[in-house]
Amino acid sequence: MDFFENFLSFFAHWVLPWCVIILVHWFIIGKKELKTQSGITLGGWVFLGVSILSVLLFSANSLYTGLLSAEIGGLDIGPYIGFVVAGSLYYLLLRLTQPKPVR
Numbered sequence: 001m002d003f004f005e006n007f008l009s010f011f012a013h014w015v016l017p018w019c020v021i022i023l024v025h026w027f028i029i030g031k032k033e034l035k036t037q038s039g040i041t042l043g044g045w046v047f048l049g050v051s052i053l054s055v056l057l058f059s060a061n062s063l064y065t066g067l068l069s070a071e072i073g074g075l076d077i078g079p080y081i082g083f084v085v086a087g088s089l090y091y092l093l094l095r096l097t098q099p100k101p102v103r
Contacts, residue, residue, distance in 0.1 A: 009061045013059060014051040021090050044099055053085075
């Protein structure tokens with residue numbers, strides 16, 4: 001049972017940041033026709049960085065306790081922080097990198 005709980009905890013650390021990136025992308029870009037880029041795009045890099053930091057800093061389970069999680073009483077707040085940070089960061093980067101429409 002402990003293994004399954006640890007797996008679900010780890011799963012949440014990457015699912016929530018990915019979900020918010022998809023939502024932000026959908027609300028900002030919408031259904032516009034875009035050429036698909038090859039390789040890892042902006043959303044992929046944000047997802048990767050935030051997920052790794054979320055696990056390293058805020059994970060709390062029987063296998064691993066994050067660096068900051070121990071300081072706040074062993075709470076596993078990584079998925080929630082990852083959700084907020086990934087959404088905010090992706091929104092800002094998307095706004096900065098989107099070309100402005102020509103009038």
